[in-house]
Amino acid sequence: MKKEAEFTLSCPLPIAEYPTIQQAHGGGGTLMHQLIEKVFVAAFGDDSVESRHDAARFDLPEGSLAFTTDSFVVKPLFFPGGNIGSLAIHGTVNDLSAAGAQPLYLSAGFILEEGLPMESLWAIVTSMRHAADEAGVKIVTGDTKVVERGKGDGVYINTSGVGVIPPGIRIHPDRIRPGDVLLVNGDLGRHGSAIMAAREDLGFASTIETDSAALNGLVTALLEAGIDVHCIRDLTRGGLGSALNELAETADVGVEVDENTIRVRDDVQALCEVLGLDPLYVANEGRMVIIVPEAEAQRALEIMRTVVTGEDSFVCGKVTDSDRGIVLLKTGLGSKRVLSMLSGEQLPRIC
């Protein structure tokens, strides 16, 4: 991990002279080239030198390739604990990690709205660089488009990523077996709650920070210790509830979750109650469910707790042979209820 000091980059573009994004920044001429050189390449560093050309080129270590894409439209752009830029890096790193891949190279595609303050853009790209450095990935290629005022919302970012799955590793829903144990790396519902609280129109004074974080270190720790990880799913849109329903259906197994062990912070619980939300369906951006064989569950949990992003890991439930395709929640009172796939309107623009 690099030192904080290295990230206090100053913008080579004189922001006072170019205070906002103009249509011409997307036109292919000198203004666009200036933006690429003095903002994107300046922030992302020499690793992104190929962003000036059409495609980045590199050689990969042995293994299968993993490839993923994610667009980010979160509103507001800045929120407690992060912004759209750090979120975009974490999201794509975590998608690759959930496939058992070592994340290596990311792309960054920007759709900028005319009038976006250049200062905001610089803050976003420097936090992308910071997040990428922390996760040990490189932003190697990019693209910029500009849309008119009222046809975007500040900035939308697409990050795609490639990584390598080491030989012998296969993390997939079809490996889930009855008896497997579900581990989660920390308290739930924080990202969605932080975003909702940050929306001005709700008018909440809240100290909830996003859980957004890169989880490749957590997964690597398990794989390097030889844990036979069967499946991983990151708990983004739709939260734990939706992820487990997808897995139960795909793997054709039952899933039983223990409400007593699930961690939700008091402030998150309180906010969700006010908003009428169930924290089990609220998005996280630094949380995964990791499914391992029962015999390795205790050791896996101990390993997870040694990693900073897994200090509060807990056993969340188990895979069963009965009630296939269904997720059951064992409530605090000992009864069981179905935790169904949520339908209809959910929190929009959380990521």
Place this chain on the structure above:
Amino acid sequence: MKKEAEFTLSCPLPIAEYPTIQQAHGGGGTLMHQLIEKVFVAAFGDDSVESRHDAARFDLPEGSLAFTTDSFVVKPLFFPGGNIGSLAIHGTVNDLSAAGAQPLYLSAGFILEEGLPMESLWAIVTSMRHAADEAGVKIVTGDTKVVERGKGDGVYINTSGVGVIPPGIRIHPDRIRPGDVLLVNGDLGRHGSAIMAAREDLGFASTIETDSAALNGLVTALLEAGIDVHCIRDLTRGGLGSALNELAETADVGVEVDENTIRVRDDVQALCEVLGLDPLYVANEGRMVIIVPEAEAQRALEIMRTVVTGEDSFVCGKVTDSDRGIVLLKTGLGSKRVLSMLSGEQLPRIC
């Protein structure tokens, strides 16, 4: 190339029941899953099965990896000869091809505006599938976000792509040498003109079709014939003029272009005159400049003309040792003028 009949897919989603995109289509619940299964997976086929999970996994042939990203915000979404979907596939295939890579796998990230007609989305995704099949690439992973009305413009698409550069191939501006010959695979300025003409507010009745096409077959033909291609650049935003200026600067060479040999269709020329545009700076989406050693130029030209996307290929100029960093245009009258990098406002939202 597959038969046309295979692309007349019917949408498994009952469009009459779900006529437009709703916010909940991006929420992570049942509506989003329905959209993924019955629109995206239905159109992109089983190859995109991994789009249901976090990352696609595959093994690559020998070679270096090429990786690229492109976001598409073209307006209008549908225009003569194509739409935002086919354009997104062609653009990313061509970025990879310009690096000498065989394009293999693409991602598709959608930012949908609430209210987008489902019928438009289906037309777009089926033409993406068609274009991908024609180019021999697979769409293997995807993502969907929904933004409120007035925060987008129908649909924005990001396509990222990976491909493999065969061992021994290196196509890069630093290989450009004085004496090299510049080849272009067809008439210029068509895509930008087609888009401008299609914009309702201009009120033109025009028959100009985009030149948008996948050019991987053209590049493969040259490489398989053993042509020592030094550099390729696709002539998108900023057109030939901007691309050559970038290359002259990056490679620190002079470039001399012969106006007499450059092909611009009469209707394109006429439209550009009305709009006050220079077709040499207007975007193309199926055109490349291919730079080869002088000794191989004639053979390369003959090979290009055997490929359907290169039938109208021509010699556009040469690389010189003098006037480094500068592009000179030899005009029809025999004089020379500098073809400078265009500054300021250009055609917005052409791609």
